[in-house]
Structure formats: C-alpha cells, structure tokens
Amino acid sequence: MSYLPELPAPLRRISAVVRKELRQLIRDRLTAGFVIGVPIVQLTLFGYAINQDMRHARTAVVDQANSSISRQFVGELVATQTFDIVRYVATKDEARRLLQAGEVSVVVQIPPDFSRDFFRGSGMEVSFIVDATDPTLARAVRASANGLESRLNQIGRHFARTRESLGSEDIPEAAWRFSVLTLYNPELRTPVFVVPALLGVILTTTMILMTALSIVRERERGTFEFLIGTPVHRFELMIGKILPYVAIGFVQIVIVLATGLLLFSVPVRGSLVSLGVASLLFIGANLTLGLVISSVTMNQLQATQLSFFFFLPSVLLSGFMFPFNAMPAPAQWLGQLLPLTHYVRMTRGILLRGTGLGDLLPEAGALIAFLIVTLAMATRFFKKEVG
Amino acid sequence: MNDELVIEARGLGRRFGKLTAVDGVDLEVRQGEVFGFLGPNGAGKSTLIRMLVGLLPPSEGSVRVLTYELPLQAERLRSKVGYMTQKFSLYEDLSIEENLRFAAEIFGLTRSERQRRCEEILVEYDLAERRDQRPATLSGGWKQRLALAVANIHRPRLLVLDEPTAGVDPDRRRSFWEKIFEIASQGATVLVSTHYMDEAVRCHRLCMLIRGRPVAVGSPAALTAALADRVIEIETRDATAAIAELRSLPEVSSATQLGDRVHVLLARDTQVAQTMAPRIEEHLLNAGHEGSTAQSAQPTLEDVFVALNLGEKLIEAAA
Numbered sequence: 001m002s003y004l005p006e007l008p009a010p011l012r013r014i015s016a017v018v019r020k021e022l023r024q025l026i027r028d029r030l031t032a033g034f035v036i037g038v039p040i041v042q043l044t045l046f047g048y049a050i051n052q053d054m055r056h057a058r059t060a061v062v063d064q065a066n067s068s069i070s071r072q073f074v075g076e077l078v079a080t081q082t083f084d085i086v087r088y089v090a091t092k093d094e095a096r097r098l099l100q101a102g103e104v105s106v107v108v109q110i111p112p113d114f115s116r117d118f119f120r121g122s123g124m125e126v127s128f129i130v131d132a133t134d135p136t137l138a139r140a141v142r143a144s145a146n147g148l149e150s151r152l153n154q155i156g157r158h159f160a161r162t163r164e165s166l167g168s169e170d171i172p173e174a175a176w177r178f179s180v181l182t183l184y185n186p187e188l189r190t191p192v193f194v195v196p197a198l199l200g201v202i203l204t205t206t207m208i209l210m211t212a213l214s215i216v217r218e219r220e221r222g223t224f225e226f227l228i229g230t231p232v233h234r235f236e237l238m239i240g241k242i243l244p245y246v247a248i249g250f251v252q253i254v255i256v257l258a259t260g261l262l263l264f265s266v267p268v269r270g271s272l273v274s275l276g277v278a279s280l281l282f283i284g285a286n287l288t289l290g291l292v293i294s295s296v297t298m299n300q301l302q303a304t305q306l307s308f309f310f311f312l313p314s315v316l317l318s319g320f321m322f323p324f325n326a327m328p329a330p331a332q333w334l335g336q337l338l339p340l341t342h343y344v345r346m347t348r349g350i351l352l353r354g355t356g357l358g359d360l361l362p363e364a365g366a367l368i369a370f371l372i373v374t375l376a377m378a379t380r381f382f383k384k385e386v387g
Numbered sequence: 388m389n390d391e392l393v394i395e396a397r398g399l400g401r402r403f404g405k406l407t408a409v410d411g412v413d414l415e416v417r418q419g420e421v422f423g424f425l426g427p428n429g430a431g432k433s434t435l436i437r438m439l440v441g442l443l444p445p446s447e448g449s450v451r452v453l454t455y456e457l458p459l460q461a462e463r464l465r466s467k468v469g470y471m472t473q474k475f476s477l478y479e480d481l482s483i484e485e486n487l488r489f490a491a492e493i494f495g496l497t498r499s500e501r502q503r504r505c506e507e508i509l510v511e512y513d514l515a516e517r518r519d520q521r522p523a524t525l526s527g528g529w530k531q532r533l534a535l536a537v538a539n540i541h542r543p544r545l546l547v548l549d550e551p552t553a554g555v556d557p558d559r560r561r562s563f564w565e566k567i568f569e570i571a572s573q574g575a576t577v578l579v580s581t582h583y584m585d586e587a588v589r590c591h592r593l594c595m596l597i598r599g600r601p602v603a604v605g606s607p608a609a610l611t612a613a614l615a616d617r618v619i620e621i622e623t624r625d626a627t628a629a630i631a632e633l634r635s636l637p638e639v640s641s642a643t644q645l646g647d648r649v650h651v652l653l654a655r656d657t658q659v660a661q662t663m664a665p666r667i668e669e670h671l672l673n674a675g676h677e678g679s680t681a682q683s684a685q686p687t688l689e690d691v692f693v694a695l696n697l698g699e700k701l702i703e704a705a706a
Contacts, residue, residue: 009495016492020481027480226476226537228442230493231465384462385442 013232017240021214025244031210035248039202039255044263046198057141060087060095060104065114073126076152077108082144096129105131106141195260196347197320200282200340202256203249204314207283211245211290212303220299228384238382242287249283250276270350274357278350281367282343288374289339295381314340342366391418393545393576394439398448401434408434409599412448416578416592421571423590424580425688431599432580433473436549439578440470453545466494469538473549475530477522483533484509484518487540494541504540512536528559535566546570548579552586564589584688593688595695602695611686614652614694616659619667620684621649623676632674638663641693650684652693660684 007015025031059077063070077083087104089095095107107129111117114126128145130138218224227237253275260266268275289310297303315321317335324335335341342363349355357364394416401409409431416422424432437443439452441461450457455464477486487508491501509515512532522530531551538546548567552560564586571577581587588607595603595610603610617640623629626644633642633649638657643650653663660683668681 006497012495013493016489020478020485020489023485024478024480221479222472222474222476223478224476225442225472225474226470227493229440229465229468229470229472230490231462231495232493233462385444 010233010236013236014240014243017232017237018243021241021244025248034210035206035252036255038206039252040259042202043195043198043256043259046194056084057082057106058086058104059083059106059108060089060098061085062089062092062095062107062109064112065110067115069115069118070110073110073114074108076148080144080148082140083108099129099131193348193352194320195256195264195266196351197318197344199253199256199260199347200318200343201315201320202252203279203283203343204286204340205311206252207245207249207286208290208293208310209304209307210248211241211287212293212297212307213300214241214245215291215294216297216300216303219294234382234384235379237384238291238378242284242291245287245290246280246283249279249287253279266351268351269354270356274355274360275347275350277357278343278346278360278364278367281364281371282339282346285339285367285371285374288371288378291378291382292374295378295383314338317341319344336366337370339367339370392416392451393418393420394422394450394452394578396439396448396450399435399438399445399450400447401431401438401443402446407599409438412594412601414594414601414604416576418576419571419574420591421567421577421579421589423587423593424578424596425582425584425587425593426580426596427582429598430596432596433549434599435596436547436578436580440468440547441465442470466541467544469541469543469546471534471538471546471548471551473553475522475534477530477534477537479521479523482519482521483514483525486522486533486537490537490540496541508536508540528555531555531559531563535563539570542575544575546575546577548577550580550582552581552583560586587688595692597692597695602700603691607688610691611688614686614690616661616683617653617655618684618686618690619651619653619660619664619681621651621667621671621679621681622647623649623671623679625676629671629676629679632671632676633667636667636670639667641697643689643693645687645689650687650690650693651681652690652697655699 006012025035061074061077063074074085078085083106087095087098089098092107092109095104095109098104099107109127109129111125117125128141130141215224218227232240257266257268261268290307293303293306293310297306313334317327317331318324318338318340319335320340324332324341327335346360346363349360350357392415394414396412396414399409399412399414400407412435424435426432434443438445438457439450441452441455441457441464444458452464453467455461455467457464478489481489484505487505488501491505496504506515509518512535514533514536517525517529522533525533535548535551538548546567552563555563560583567577567579568589579586579590587593590607592604592606593610594601621629621633626647626649629649630642630644633639633651638654640652640654642652651667653660657663664681664683668679671679671681
C-alpha cells in the first residue's frame, strides 16, 4: 500500500486507463513483441542489407591483357578486401550478363593494351562497372577504386623518380585512370543516412497502428460499451489511450539509436533534448492520427487498411526512399503534408549534422500544425457512443 | 418535480436511417422498482435501454434520468448508473480482481474505498476464490455474475441490465434474480430487459415492446387481469390440427400452442371463458379430437402478448 496523496478524479481515471492499457499490452505477447521486435528487426534488416556488401563484393574480372602486370593489379584489387574475385571471363558482354543476372555485383575490365600502356607510362584505363541497386555498394566500390587509384599513382610517381635518379628518362610517370560506372541506381546513400530516417518510419508504423487498434479492438470486443458507460470523460479516455504509447515510442527510439550506434556507428551529434522534443511532436502527431483513424473505423481490419493507406505515401514521399528534392513538384507538396517528411529532416539534422532545434523551427512548426489539425479531428470524431 | 421518479421519458424515439428502432415511448419508473422491458428479439429493448443510460442520443422526445436531462447531462449521470451490457463487455485479458479494480478506479472510488469495496464485492458475489482467474476461462453464468458485480461496484442508484440472463441455465437465472431483488431491496432502482416470461412476471412493473413500440405498461398482475375470463386452456393429442379447428370458430380470437397445451383467447365481445369452455370441448370432440379437454384458465403474460400482437390495446386497461 502506498501513502501517496489521492489524485483528483480526472487524473485517477486517466491513470486507471493508462495502467489498464499497459497491463493488457504486456499480456498481449504479439503486441509486446511488435514494440520491441519491429525496431530491431527493421533496423538490422535495412542496415545490414546496405552495410554487408561494403566488403567482399562478388566481382568478375575481364582480363583482356592477361599479363603479369594485369595479374599483379588483380592482386592489388583483392588486397583492398572490397572485391572477391569469383569469376574470370573473356568478354565484356559475358561479364555484363553476369552482372544483369545478379551473379556478380562488380565487373572489372582490364583492356588488352594494359601492359603496353604500363611500360609506356601512358594512361592505363581500368573500368569498374557496378550494380548500384544497392547504393552503398556502389559508393564503397567508388571509394575503394579511388583509394587504389591514388595509391598506385603514388607508387608510379615514386618508381618514376627512382628511374629519373638512375638517369634513364625514357620512361615517364605512369598515370592510372580508373573509371567507375554505376548502373541501375545513380544516387547513393549510406546506412548512416538511412538509420535516422528509419527511426521515423518505425515510429510511424507502430504508433499509428497501435493507438488505432487499441481503441478499435475495444469496440470490436464490446468492451467499449462498458467503457463509455463509465464516468471517464472522452478526453480522459483519449489521453489515457495515448500516454502509454508515448512511452513506448521513446522506448523504440532508444532501441533504434542504440542498435544504430552498435551495429552501424550511426552518430548522435546533436543534443538528445532536441531529439526528444522533435520526437515528442512527431509521436504526438502519429498518435492523434491513430485516434482519428480509430474514430472513423469499425473494426481492426478497416483500421489497419486505413493506417497502411497512410504508411505508403509516408515511406515513399518523405525523403526516406527517394531524395526529396528529386521528386516531382506534386509529390513534394504531398510530402510536405506528411509528418514523417519533417521528422526525417529533423533527425538527419540533429543526429548527423548536429543541428540545433532553432534551425529546425519550420519542421517543428509543421509537426505542431499537423498535431493541431489531427487533434481537432479526433476531438470532433472521437465519441463516447455506440454505433 | 417528482423526486420519486427515477426515469421520466416522453415520446422517446430512435431511428437508424429509415429503420425506426424505438417509437413513442412514454415511461415513468419509480424509486426502488424492479422495472422490466419484455419483448421478442429485435423489439428495440437494447436501443431503448441505451437511450435511457445516455449512450445513444434519441432522435425524438425527451428523457430525464435521476433528474439529469439526456443526452445533455449524460456524463454526469454515469457515476450514478450501473450498466450491464447484453454482450459481456469486460476485459477478457484482465483477471476478475483487475476488472473490479479498474471499474472502481474509473468510477472514482478513492484508494481506501476501492480496497474495501473490491474485497466486499469479491466475497458478496462468491468471486473471492476466483479473483485471479480471467473471464475468458469462466462459464456464461460466472461471467454474468462478474458483470453484475462490476455494475454494482460504485453502489449505483439505478442499475440497468440488458438481457442479463440470456443463454444462462434456469438455476443460475433464478439465483441471479434473487440477487436483483436483493439489490432493489437496498434502495436501488433496477431496470431489466428480458425475453423470458418467467422472469418478466417477477418484475414490479413491465413495459411490453413490440416492433419498437410500447404496447402495454403495468404490473404483471394488472396486465394479465386485463384478459380475465377470456382464456381457455385445452389439452389435446394433435395440437396442430386442433388449432386449425379452433381458429375457424368465430368466438376464438386466437389459438396458440404453449408447451404441451393450447391456449385459446376468446374474442372481446363473446361470452366468458367458464361458459365457453364446455362448448369448445364439445366442438373438438365432435370434430374427432378424442379425449380433448377445455377449461377456463388464468391468463399468462404469453396470452397478453398474443392479444397485443393482435393489435389489442391494453395500456388503458392496465394503467
């Protein structure tokens, strides 16, 4: 027994609803798993799908020179650990076919006059063809190639200087030139870029659906009729239904940030307070939207469908999937209406660039506007009445 | 204002689109009454009850419950009313005790009241040993008991029970009704809907509903008295054939099978049952229904329903 002072009746009722909600949530293993599991699984899946190919890209080599020099060059490629040479093929067309079939992700093509050019010291053209369906891979190949290029050029210059000092001037500086061609997806992103946005995507999917379902479920099971027959005011009910999920939202944020930091070294450069404020606004916006959805739907299926109707544009138009500025204008207008768009900008700013809330006021304002509109709608539609 | 009146409804009606679920209900329920709504499924009992507890705004008419004007003051009424829904509406994933405690909190009992009242109710309703059990594992009868306990947690002045015994076995129904009268004897007014005649007959007063309209209001005794001298009970072997035979008689308003008997309702302007019974018996015997007997009988609520279904007006008679 505790000796805390008795709360006023409205708070007592809100606390009753909150505790009931949490109790049910813990008992419902599926939902509880959803809360913890979704962030970890999504993050690991998304993150690793992007991250794992940073090394050991399956590579086919078209060595048309087939000389000791070209073989030494392939050795250098393997040493970078970015490339695993899995196939040697004779023609460029054959290599392209492997690329298209997905058997390899990278094709390295060494031209026939490679050795001749090397001894002449004229430019040695090596081309890399990359399947950039996974943009991170493309970026890794590009970085690795650039690194190798400058390293080989350094060695070349050193070699040339040694020759110069020996007095033989007929071999000029060797110049390596690598060209990297990215196919299928020209814009590149990294997990560091994706995780902050993924935070918003995870919150969107869980927050909207969970509030919507928690109320619609009561309606479906008939417990709503008991609830509305009690003195709990509809605002108390709305608050009591929302509060547990605010807490859950923050639990998810902690999980995502910790997983992001541990697995992908996603930095937290800005202040956690700023992130907290931004997240509170965003979670609030999603929860009130969930309330609206629960007010206009009769069963869990309808609520789920309506939620997904909102998820898809959120994922596609928020800048999570495609760079926002590259989208056509109407898509951008739509995107501006979505809370995720603004939250993604805020999390990327706060986590990656260390931006302060002051610079993110327009985004915060947009979230507040969305929150006010959905709150007004929920107030209008959320009724203590039976069908 | 009459403070004896717990419920006062005038011309209460509710439509859902084109469907009229309840129409023209005038009602006065007095303090301490066990007042019943009797009617077949779909007669509008639940809709009427939901309007009376303020869960459904009426399409027309006015209603005042415990001095609160509905639907305007519905929220203020809630803490004074205990409402037991037709379908079990407590949380299946919370234990009995957790359900009680949640209800106690939400009905605004203070912490010490809560503690005391929950213990008291667990004992009173024989639920103490099952306090950790979840409703999902309870039988229908125990669920009703729990629902009644929860509806009473805040000692409401008005207890509203929507078909509380539907689908419960007769023994349990009897003990449930004993509980209802116990609660009423402690000063609460009880409003209860049912489609069981044997339950309805126990109510202090009844409102009979057919197709959303109140067709009779009064005590069961007054309602049945309105049909005095008009009911004949017949025992016969082939009830179906006998009914066809009886219906052809001009003095017979209706003939219906009730259990293994046939009840005949005599037309209004004909002679009394005592006089008619021998004649009807003779008629049946002549028509080849050997061994048939006919006697004048006490009208039952079923007979009242038959008469009402034929469009007879009993409201004045029973008032």
